[in-house]
Amino acid sequence: MNILLGITGGIAAYKTPELVRQLRKRGHAVRCVLTDNAGRLVARDALAAVSGAPVATDLWPEDGRMDHIDLARWAEVLLIAPATANALAHLRLGLADDLLTTLALAVDPARPRLVAPAMNTVMWNQPAVQENLAVLLQRGWRAVGPVAGDLACGEQGVGAMAAPEVIADAV
């Protein structure tokens, strides 16, 4: 299947090249879309190398392409991993101010859409975050994780992104 992997600016973005490899190992084609913040946490060139495809970041490509529509049509599954608190809020509200959030609105809602939330435990437990995810689940989105573990912020608790193998199996 064609998997559109949206990567947002959570520290777990550094694990996404492995997630791409796990998806490709299962026979899927993968295209990656990076938010600006995610681009600070994982190398675009690494994702291009492991996916074997260009990585899209820009809502306004120089040649006038409409990547937000073309990629949304290409995607048989939309997977956002890691999904930040910010991304969940955008998806819940239908805000579309970058390539990923715009294309998320352009993906046919009949197609599977998954998020793998990942964040600090206090952030995860915020009513706003929980409510945003609950609304997405009501609308047919599915969630994988987060799981309990040692978090990059030094805390222990729920908030770690599910393991790449687990996310790939969920897809």
Ligand SMILES: Cc1cc2nc3c(=O)[nH]c(=O)nc-3n(C[C@H](O)[C@H](O)[C@H](O)COP(=O)(O)O)c2cc1C
């Ligand atoms: C080093 C670093 C790590 C971060 N990790 C997370 C995270 O794991 N989860 C999260 O929700 N936000 C995290 N943030 C905050 C997001 O990057 C920030 O909310 C940003 O606006 C998200 O933008 P995006 O969703 O467009 O990628 C982190 C910020 C920094 C500086």
